[in-house]
Amino acid sequence: MPGLAKCFRIGNVTVAPATVLAPMAGVTDTVFRRFIRSLGGCGLTMTEFASSHGIARAARGRKPGRTMKYLYFEPDEHPISAQLFGADPDVLAAAAGVCQELGFDIVDLNLGCPVNKVVRSNGGSGLLRDLPLIERILRAVRAAISIPFTLKYRSGWNEREIVAVEIARMAEDCGLQAVALHPRTREQGYSGRADWSCIARVKEAIGIPVIGNGDIVTPADAERMMNETGCDAIMIGRAASQNPWIFRQIAEYEATGAWTEPTVEDRWALLLSYYRLVAGRGEPDTVGRMKQFAGMFTHGMRNGARLRADIYHARDEQEIIGIVEMAQAGRCLA
Secondary structure, eight states, X not given: OOOSOSOEEETTEEESSSEEEOOOTTTOSHHHHHHHHHHSOOOBEXXXXXXXXXXXXXXXXXXXXXXXXXXXXXXXXXXXXXXXXXXXXXXXXXXXXXXXXXXXXXXEEEEOOOOHHHHHTTOGGGGGGXXXXXXXXXXXXXXXXXXXXXXXXXXXXXXXXXXXXXXXXXXXXXXXXXXXEEEEETTTTTOSOOOHHHHHHHHHHOSSOXXXXXXXXXXXXXXXXXXXXXXXXXXXXXXXXXXXXXXXXXXXXXXXXXXXXXXXXHHHHHHHHHXXXXXXXXXXXXXXXXXXXXXHHOTTSTTHHHHHHHHHTOXXXXXXXXXXXXXXXXXXXX
């Protein structure tokens, strides 16, 4: 069986290995992305999705606000993709141009977010109900930038309206260089199972690279998806937020047929390191980020529920770091 590819290409960008960290709102900031990369095994990272309208407003000289912070990245993060959402072709094209000027390697369009706030404005998976508008967006953005352009999308609005193959063919026809499919519908959200056979059908229908996403929890899942669907690469989101070592484990599994679980000491060291880096950036939402990471990462740790409760009640970043340091030393948790 072929297993995971050593690399694949998105236009002129080589991604090695063939693994992608999915964009996750409130998670994949520069600190988290660099953490994932430092642990090894991840070929491409993506920003949190950013509002095309917010980027376009900033480009016109208005107050940048929060949106432009989502596009911040460090020089050592290449290759990196900027993910945009929106529903206006001209605005998305302008925002994509800003991303190219900022030095991103790839621009990606979000057609997958199921959150009501985004869908109500016809963004994210809301666009899946309007294929003519999707085509206008794809052509406008493709004409506005010279760097690779990709999209991440769901299989359809519901089980009666599966449009995965149609959108993939449209993307290829419009000059996009890759698609990433999460084969759940918008109605499913994150419930049920991802239909990997849909990824296989898309791969059979188009010649550009297909990235498979959904229900990869272990390295064995990654290999199984590649073998069952023929996809060119795999993308991991939620599992990486709970197990940041998963990309390294995939590489280890491909090389040896087994993978190593992080030790208790590894988990404590990563938690503290992440918190210190986040605190060092001095962003306004630092405490919220730290509490969110505790909610994702500490499940399965000894006395994790107690640790999360203490962190949730903390008032500032230094208090949170102190709680974790004491817990690690065994002075805080019984």
